[in-house]
Amino acid sequence: MADRISVNSASRLSEAIARLTSMYxxxxxxxxxxxxxxDRTLDQNALWFxxxxxxxxxxxxxDVEDARRYCKLHFGVPIMRAGDADFRDGWNRMFLHLEYEQKLELMGPCPLFGPDGFPVTRLFNRAQGIAYTDQIVSAFAAKGVVFDDLLGEVAA
Structure with a gap:
């Protein structure tokens, strides 16, 4: 049982101390x-959502979950396949042969991988996370989706 807590206020500090005491x-x-x-991933996850x-x-x-599945499959998987030989080999052996709809389904909540689906974005390092964001924005901006307000909030 591994717990993770970000302490950013007095109440979160108290919560962390209480959890540590209880576990001990x-x-x-x-x-x-x-x-x-x-914790960079919290901000990044909020931006992706x-x-x-x-x-x-x-x-x-x-819906939002469909967009998430699509982005993980179309942008996240290629980033991981390009950047991680073990991921690429595993993907090629286990998933490459599957039909598109099956791959897309595995990216979201499913019995095999749980509520977050097949692990892709949670495996990213910082550079991969930035590339993922950039690719999503580039691809969908070309289709008329406007992200300027969302990206401006991150820079601020």
Whole structure:
């Protein structure tokens, strides 16, 4: 059981201390890792969700989950295949032969991979996450989707 908590307020600090205390009392052994800084993935995930929402609103792709599946498959998988030989080999062996609709379905909530679907974006490093965002914006801006307000919020 691994817990992760970002401490950004007095109440979150209290929550972290309470969880640590509880875990120590229950298990007697706890490994703690600390690092300063903001969790970049929270901001990035929020941006991606906003992009998916905008795509769903301004295209015929479907709902937000459909947009997420599409982006993971069309942009995320190629980024991972290009940047990680183990991912590429595994994808090629296990998924390359599947029909498009099956691959798309695996990108979202499914019994095999759980509520987040096949792991793609959570495997990204910082550069891959930026490339993913850039590719989504580029591809859908060409189809008339406007992201300027969302991207402006990130820069601010």
């Amino acid at each position: 009392r229950e298990k007697k052994f706890v490994v703690v890792s600390l690092r300063p800084g903001k 906003a992009l998916y929402q905008r795509i769903a609103q301004m295209t015929q792709i479907g």
